[in-house]
Amino acid sequence: MKSLLCKELGPPSQLVLEELPTPTPGEKEVLIEVKACSVNFPDTLMIQGLYQFKPELPFAPGSDIAGTVAAVGEKVNNYKVGDEVFGLIPHGGFSTHVVANKNVVFPKPPMMDYKVAASFMMAYATSYHALKDRARLKEGETLLVLGASGGVGLAAVELGKLMGAKVIAAASTDEKLALCKEYGADEMIKYTEEDLKSRAKELTGGKGVNVVYDPVGGDYTEAALRAMAWKGRFLVVGFPAGIAKIPMNLPLLKGCDVQGVFWGRFTMEEAGKNMQNTMELIKMYAEGKLKPHIDKVYPLENGAQALQDMMDRKVKGKVIIEMP
Secondary structure (H helix, E strand, O other), X not given: OEEEEEOOOOOHHHOEEEXXXXXXXXXOEEEEEEEEEEEOHXXXXXXXXXXXXXXXXXXXXXXXXXXXXXXXXXXXXOOOOOOEEEEEOXXXXXXXXXXXXXXXXXXXXXXXXXXXXXXXXXXXHHHHHHHXXXXXXXXXXXXXXXXXXXXXXXXXXXXXXXXOOEEEEEEOOHHHHHHHHHOOOOEEEEOOXXXXXXXXXXXXXXXXXXXXXXXXXXXXXXXXXXXXXXXXXXXXXXXXXXXXXXXXXXHHHHOXXXXXXXXXXXXXXXXXXXXXXXXXXXXXXXXXXXXXXEXXXXXXXXXXXXXXXXXXXXXXXXXXXXXX
């Protein structure tokens, strides 16, 4: 098998494409011949040693995968060789073959191609868990999405609109905001030119927003928190712009909740709820309500460039690594 390996921590340019022995699945595992793997921001952190989970070197990045079952362990009875599947693994997806625990693998819907399946799980499941389980977003509420053109951000825009919210998308360029409008955003904030807090207040008639979805962090976190309505919910999703330090008087003054969104742990702690959410998302996709946006597709040998483009914020929606 071929694998794009991180052999020393650092930038994407240090990744190395190597031929490795194809692994054998354990008794509760399946071996998947990977057809496609999406790129997610945690991949860029993991290869630098900056993510909360630090795999032992060497390792391949990549967690969102889709492919066909090539072999099954002796205690696997829900999959057979040839089944089309998708799922989430801790790392290793930038490879032609991976092993995965049977509990993190799902049957790929026939109407989904491999690239769409690989782009689906992390973005939509994270955003759905955030809006449904954590924020309990209600019809008629206002949702502000930061980094709204990225993978999880665009999914939040799309899902928020489906859940009946007024969606305000915040992004850095006109091109990115145009994509957000295509995906249902009612209002847009170009936060490289407009003051985030003032504009959000203006768009809500001075009331502030009910829910903030923040996969960005940095200086935007405090500005968005200052734009919250009374008893709002602030969703902490990620920090590509840096981990923010917020004045703790703000949640008090707003009477608001600051809620962590750690979908990966949710899948382990509340597997039943995660399965229910996944089935609901698949149903939405089958009904044509969700349309994952795939920005670019890279061959495995160009996987380092895909990661670099992610780090340079050149990506809208999702980018995919396609296997030979």
